[in-house]
Amino acid sequence: MSTLENLPENERSLLLVDDDKAFLSRLERAMERRGFAVRSADTVAQGLAAVAENPPSFAVVDLRLEDGNGLEVVSALHEKRPDARVVVLTGYGNIATAVTAVKLGAVDYLAKPADADDVINALLASGETKPEPPENPMSADRVRWEHIQRVYELCERNVSETARRLNMHRRTLQRILAKRAPR
Template identity: 75%
Template sequence: MSQSELPELGEDRTLLLVDDDEAFLRRLAKAMEKRGFAVETADSVAGGRAIATARPPAYAVVDLRLEDGNGLDVVEVLREKRPDGRVVVLTGYGAIATAVAAVKIGATDYLSKPADANDIISALLSDGEEMPPPPENPMSADRVRWEHIQRVYELCDRNVSETARRLNMHRRTLQRILAKRSPR
């Protein structure tokens, strides 16, 4: 999506980004500013709720899992303060149940990480009538599996034994997987 395609944004180009991954948040904020958005960022549920209450944006991108709680709490405040706003929920741990919950409380769309700025803009600006195009570079099945294992490993505070137990996997098998580089 190029700069010339942005007039469909309208007058209010305010965008709230809520994510606890600092590097991702900075990159996404810079990319969205280049595309004409007036960006505000928050790295927690509390920060996102505060901005949503004080200055409700026209657009928002909210991570589902944040260190201090659930991003859906921010979505609820956004819906309450700005019913016409468009909200996209992002997560590195996609599941159908959470996608349904996000849409039920008012999210416009739901994307799995890693999502780039163009995917996010397409989701923010879609009218919901047509299906979005499939991603140009979808993750391989091996990469999806590796991402899932990494996520569970992080949620278990990098405890190999606990991660193996939760994944119903032998500890040594998990150690071999963790020692390898990520698949493409």
């Protein structure tokens, strides 16, 4: 695994694209502390504009954004700068989108919430070695809770519609939503 210190200053550019502003802000600060020159965007359009203006060496892109699919940013960056290392983040992944992300040029695909160390390990991993698995991966209960929250938000916080789409009883869903997130 290479380290950031081995890279020249002009090769430390990083583009972060995520519509979760709180997560984006935390990740931006963490990556700057680790030596990256960070630019951030919270829409596909801003991400594409940043790539067109000055393609970065590294990128961390959320899969689903408010105005479209983050894979558009991955594809545009790979066209402009084939050597760029891109990690795709998602709160709800599946094998098909992971394969598509890798075909478009991503080097890894991480589940949210990923911490800065997981992201750096994925960005800087060489082709011969795989990054270490996360120290504290999300539990199955947490993954389930995240999925339910995502569907709930996509259904505009409508409990009945969310329950229908998840094939779950409405009262069961209400109890789950009333609890704190599992660890």
